[in-house]
């Protein structure tokens with residue numbers, strides 16, 4: 581399948597209506613380690629960013645480019661741990677990451693690939709630098725996003741979508757402005773391969789310096805843009821490496837202008853208007869459901885830890 585689409589005009593530049601305004605430029609917390617393998621910045625959750633403004637997303641960990649030395653023995657990553665009530669989505673740009681879970685899914689993602697893992701009723705999984713990659717060492721750059729599930733799906737069957745770079749349509753912007761890879765939702769007539777449980781748009785955007793792109797989004801969808809690297813602005817608000825633009829729910833489209841070459845991730849979705857009760861790797865609706873998750877984990881109901 582040819583996944584490259586060339587549009588005759590820069591998509592969206594003639595869109596009616598006005599641009600959404602930036603409500604906040606959010607900088608995440610300090611860098612921290614996940615296990616012994618991943619140095620990330622927790623962009624959210626954050627006290628300064630209300631959960632209802634980022635719904636249906638729960639968590640965003642950004643792993644900026646970081647080189648790891650060759651590993652002579654052992655593994656580098658995070659060992660078996662549970663999840664219940666939501667999905668974990670990993671996008672890799674550099675490095676190779678391996679996953680294995682107790683629902684029987686495993687996979688390796690490399691540059692351009694996406695792993696969409698639905699924990700739902702509960703899994704245990706491990707996330708490691710892939711062994712050959714770890715032996716060689718090299719740069720890692722990726723993000724992990726937690727996507728909430730509505731109450732009716734929190735205890736459903738776990739799922740797994742390995743999405744390779746070749747599965748993801750790439751829209752070439754006119755005037756050599758860059759390109760938009762459509763992972764979920766739609767952009768300029770291209771539809772992303774990810775199957776989502778609520779309406780979500782997830783775009784991976786390379787925008788060249790002094791160019792712009794407009795992304796139409798339903799007004800009631802929350803809209804966030806991570807400036808993964810580079811420097812971009814929207815209206816008069818600037819964001820650089822690792823900063824998150826949070827948009828008002830008013831206006832027909834998000835407009836992004838690259839000041840320098842910029843790598844951007846557009847995250848948007850219909851808010852899930854339900855209570856959230858979370859404790860570490862469990863995200864449910866009520867405290868009693870959380871207590872049940874902890875109890876079920878302790879009783880081994882998420883499955884035995886594989887040998």
Ligand code: MN
Nearest residue numbers: 663668705707
């Ligand atoms: Mn995990």
